[in-house]
Amino acid sequence: MKIMVIIGDDGRIAGATVESPRFESRIGYPSASLVAGEGQRLVEVDVPGEMIPGPDAGSAEIEQYLGELVKRVARTKDGRRK
């Protein structure tokens, strides 16, 4: 599953999109996408769907997910650029 990760100007992950069937675009609805803000970068990474924490995930699970995202972002060309 391809997701967009937002890297802040300090190099930390500021957030990420989490695709879900529930939120697929619908007819008549506007489409929306993230854009990089000042000092931010958007990096597309591929992650297994089962790796993405659910809405009830605890902080430990989210931190583990973040750690994995950092690794995957670092492997991308855009992620290495500072």
Next chain:
Amino acid sequence: MVSLTSPPWLWTCRGYVKPSTLLPSRHTQKLSSQLLVSQHRDLDDTAHGNVVGRERGGIAMAYYDGVGPLTWIRAGETQEWVYGWGDFRGDTMCIAGPDLDRNGSAYGLVWAIRQGKRMRIDNGPVRHEYFVTVHNDGEADVYYTLQVVTFP
């Protein structure tokens, strides 16, 4: 409880109108003497509802929830969005904000701190794009999508 999978809602704001004057296919609920909310069941109804609102001298607005991919924002961070329909909407004003509706959305305080509109004439048809900047001022990371209101 509003179902996020339901078709868009149309909220028609105007002076008091008796629910019996609306089409029977709509589910209406009078919230106050000044506000009437009408739920429409399909997109054709939404367009029709706009016309009804104008005819009666009021303001009609369409409401969309769950817009964009589910997104996770860290505490203290800011995210910028562009959204639109890819067409020309010279008369349309849009307002967007974070839609917090999940367990993973608790304890965040998320603001829509900037709204914008741009007309583009490059690489495609003349079209309008809308912007919103979301900032998480709370103590926790949260999940959100966007909710959008358009006038008219």
